[in-house]
Amino acid sequence: MNRPSAVRAPASQEQDDQSIPQVTVEALQRALASEHAALWAYKMALAFVPPDWADRARSDIEAHTTLRGQITQTLSVDVGARPVSAQPAYTPPQPVVDAPSAGALLVSAETDAIAAWRSVTERSAQVPLREAGLKAMIECTGRLAFWRRVTERSPVVPVFPGRS
Amino acid sequence: MPAGTARRHPARAFTRRRMLATTAATVALPPVLAACAPGGQRQDDATDALLALADAARMDAALAVAAVTADPALAGRLEPLRAARMEHAAALDQAGGRAPGSAPTPASPPAADLAAVRDSVAAAARTAGEVVPQASALQVGLVAEVAACCATYAAVLQ
Numbered sequence: 386m387n388r389p390s391a392v393r394a395p396a397s398q399e400q401d402d403q404s405i406p407q408v409t410v411e412a413l414q415r416a417l418a419s420e421h422a423a424l425w426a427y428k429m430a431l432a433f434v435p436p437d438w439a440d441r442a443r444s445d446i447e448a449h450t451t452l453r454g455q456i457t458q459t460l461s462v463d464v465g466a467r468p469v470s471a472q473p474a475y476t477p478p479q480p481v482v483d484a485p486s487a488g489a490l491l492v493s494a495e496t497d498a499i500a501a502w503r504s505v506t507e508r509s510a511q512v513p514l515r516e517a518g519l520k521a522m523i524e525c526t527g528r529l530a531f532w533r534r535v536t537e538r539s540p541v542v543p544v545f546p547g548r549s
Numbered sequence: 550m551p552a553g554t555a556r557r558h559p560a561r562a563f564t565r566r567r568m569l570a571t572t573a574a575t576v577a578l579p580p581v582l583a584a585c586a587p588g589g590q591r592q593d594d595a596t597d598a599l600l601a602l603a604d605a606a607r608m609d610a611a612l613a614v615a616a617v618t619a620d621p622a623l624a625g626r627l628e629p630l631r632a633a634r635m636e637h638a639a640a641l642d643q644a645g646g647r648a649p650g651s652a653p654t655p656a657s658p659p660a661a662d663l664a665a666v667r668d669s670v671a672a673a674a675r676t677a678g679e680v681v682p683q684a685s686a687l688q689v690g691l692v693a694e695v696a697a698c699c700a701t702y703a704a705v706l707q
Contacts, residue, residue: 499697503690503693503694504690506681506689506690506693507686507689507690508686510686512682515681515682515689516678516681516682519678519681519693519696519697522693522694522697523674523696523697523700523701525697526697526700526701527700527701527704529701530701530704530705539629540629540632540633541629541705542629542630542633542698542701542702542705543698544632544633544636544637544698545640545691545694545695545698546694546697546698546701547694547697548694
């Protein structure tokens with residue numbers, strides 16, 4: 386097995402050759418942090434969006450809750466790491482005062498989540514983790530396209546999802 | 550893993566790790582796991598796969614043009630896809646080491662409609678997804694982005 390010895394950089398000396406590389410663990414933790422942030426964003430946006438957007442937001446919350454649960458389990462059970470906690474609150478890129486600004490917050494949240502999951506694919510040598518990262522990117526891009534469409538952004542589907 | 554040894558300079562890896570620890574903008578950073586890139590043979594295979602994805606992207610763009618030619622009302626839905634697939638082709642060519650302008654011109658597609666474009670882009674999403682496990686750490690992010698974009702177009706063009 387091509388176990389990547391190079392990831393035993395000085396800052397991760399606690400890792401041994403049999404564990405998931407620290408750089409992969411850090412990418413997973415960032416993906417979890419992005420899921421925490423996305424869930425916070427959706428719950429905040431719910432207060433500002435019209436009913437049809439709210440229906441979509443609730444189903445998106447369910448999807449992110451599932452993703453968050455999966456990655457939390459991966460970290461705690463498979464990796465043996467302590468999953469990062471959600472922060473009490475986050476700072477939106479722009480103030481959220483109405484439906485368009487709430488939609489913009491969700492565009493930002495999904496874009497950040499795609500970037501974090503992309504990082505998981507880049508920093509994982511393990512095929513299941515790469516595939517999980519890709520699956521999450523595809524799901525998040527589908528949600529992103531909805532929020533870009535209703536907030537009248539073009540193109541609706543980003544050419545390179547996750548880049549902002 | 551002889552091919553990767555030269556790149557695994559500890560000081561460089563440490564520098565990257567420090568960058569990782571001090572910035573949230575990690576997507577643009579060269580992944581440390583580049584060190585884990587498979588040896589020469591697999592790398593070559595993935596490069597061929599990247600160029601095949603680039604060719605498929607150009608074919609999708611040509612299909613979109615054919616579909617709009619047949620039904621100009623589709624322009625609003627398919628022009629963004631055409632533009633995206635041309636950007637994909639350029640990025641994949643570059644990642645695969647193909648010189649600009651040296652890509653083969655796709656054969657003229659047969660008459661196409663919306664369903665043909667949708668099916669083609671859905672197939673492109675699947676093919677890109679199949680490249681994700683074998684791509685190098687430096688290539689995989691781009692391939693995953695292409696897969697995610699194509700999968701989403703396949704969904705929104707229903």
